[in-house]
Amino acid sequence: MASRSKTPSKNAPKSPAQTLAQSFRLPNGVLVPNRLAKSAMSEALGTLDNRPTERLERLYARWADGGIGLCITGNVMIDRRALGEPGNVVVEDESDLPALRRWAAAGTRRGGQLWMQINHPGKQSPRGLNRETVSPSAIPFRSDMAAFFATPRELGDDEILDLIRRYGNTARIARKAGFTGVQIHGAHGYLVSQFLSPHHNRRSDRWGGSPENRRRFVLEVLAEMRRQVGKDFPIGIKLNSADFQRGGFTEDESLDAIRALAEAGIDLVEISGGTYEAPAMTGIERKASTVAREAYFMEFAEKVRAAVKLPLMLTGGFRSLAGMAQALDSGAIDFIGLGRLLAVEPDLPSRLLRGEDPREEIKPISTGIGMVDRMALMEVAWYTRQLRRMGEGRNPRPRESGLQSFAIGMIENGWNTFRTRRLRAS
Numbered sequence: 001m002a003s004r005s006k007t008p009s010k011n012a013p014k015s016p017a018q019t020l021a022q023s024f025r026l027p028n029g030v031l032v033p034n035r036l037a038k039s040a041m042s043e044a045l046g047t048l049d050n051r052p053t054e055r056l057e058r059l060y061a062r063w064a065d066g067g068i069g070l071c072i073t074g075n076v077m078i079d080r081r082a083l084g085e086p087g088n089v090v091v092e093d094e095s096d097l098p099a100l101r102r103w104a105a106a107g108t109r110r111g112g113q114l115w116m117q118i119n120h121p122g123k124q125s126p127r128g129l130n131r132e133t134v135s136p137s138a139i140p141f142r143s144d145m146a147a148f149f150a151t152p153r154e155l156g157d158d159e160i161l162d163l164i165r166r167y168g169n170t171a172r173i174a175r176k177a178g179f180t181g182v183q184i185h186g187a188h189g190y191l192v193s194q195f196l197s198p199h200h201n202r203r204s205d206r207w208g209g210s211p212e213n214r215r216r217f218v219l220e221v222l223a224e225m226r227r228q229v230g231k232d233f234p235i236g237i238k239l240n241s242a243d244f245q246r247g248g249f250t251e252d253e254s255l256d257a258i259r260a261l262a263e264a265g266i267d268l269v270e271i272s273g274g275t276y277e278a279p280a281m282t283g284i285e286r287k288a289s290t291v292a293r294e295a296y297f298m299e300f301a302e303k304v305r306a307a308v309k310l311p312l313m314l315t316g317g318f319r320s321l322a323g324m325a326q327a328l329d330s331g332a333i334d335f336i337g338l339g340r341l342l343a344v345e346p347d348l349p350s351r352l353l354r355g356e357d358p359r360e361e362i363k364p365i366s367t368g369i370g371m372v373d374r375m376a377l378m379e380v381a382w383y384t385r386q387l388r389r390m391g392e393g394r395n396p397r398p399r400e401s402g403l404q405s406f407a408i409g410m411i412e413n414g415w416n417t418f419r420t421r422r423l424r425a426s
Ligand SMILES: Cc1cc2nc3c(=O)[nH]c(=O)nc-3n(C[C@H](O)[C@H](O)[C@H](O)COP(=O)(O)O)c2cc1C
Pocket: 039, 040, 041, 042, 073, 074, 075, 117, 185, 187, 188, 238, 272, 281, 282, 315, 316, 317, 318, 337, 338, 339, 340, 341, 379, 380, 381, 383, 384
């Protein structure tokens, strides 16, 4: 009779927790300790003049202690003249290096990866926050959003080249400060995404007119970052599967963009989708069957896997241990991207790795106010408040009233927009 070994054989099926606990080595040699990744969530915890704070250190230490393998920061801006929200951190020179170093040290203190998400909002910036907004073309917002977002000014060629250098410069400073990688925000309708979209980009020069020309901006951003950070430093990108907007960026174009990025040496692609005008990233307007199956953009991830050899992360809708393990076991993706769950359960990775399910459910948070709900403004305000609580050393409050926190969030945001403007005027 064969004796039973106590150590499981290499080919024994893995438990869901074991599947999530496997480390992953990126092609450049960087080791990520497990398959759980925190997707970017804008913290709005910078100072009024957009510098990093102790609140960010507390928040990222909390996520590091929670066992996350790959932690991606909320979007950090490359240009002081172009904020997405009041309280964004801006990195355009080395003046905040000591504070950035403390932030990086807090987020890496358990040996996980900490990547800085780097962004420029382009036209997606609320009216009144910046002196003006810019974009590849001067295309107005949907008519029901035009009161909140101004029609942008078209960027000149010199300005485009300056922005490309800025993406590279911010990445270089992130590396110098101790972040272990960077991520280009190429999704959700911000500047990179505006360049890629035939709806937002109507240019007829080398930056628009054909899919190849519309891709030029993101490829130049990647090349400039690579030039400034060197070849072994991870550079990832978050990209839309599609914009879900008539005349927008399609799945076919997204696949072509991913092929081009892979050839140009991107280290990791995170798949998401949607824009402010069609916010598919949080599950709004996704089919009920898609939401029930957890991962909103899984079908597209499968297409990418079949077409391109590249590490893949998928974000949007993951809610259970079994759902996450199945997605990894299917072989379609390498990392599970988590947003909202980590805003209410910062220690969730440790729980999942012990084989436990999340404690909290992510329910849609709605106000009943049409435009507010369509733009997922309420969601963002509510979750941002949870991040702020953790930044202040408190626990998140998963049962907090939606409408109340939305109202407080809007008042704070409006007040901070006003104060940010005054500060800049002085
Ligand atoms: C409060 C909040 C802020 C967000 N900020 C960003 C951001 O700065 N950059 C980004 O790429 N995505 C951002 N997102 C989107 C998330 O990264 C993620 O794509 C989305 O929440 C879906 O994942 P989930 O279903 O796990 O929450 C944000 C989401 C929330 C709720």
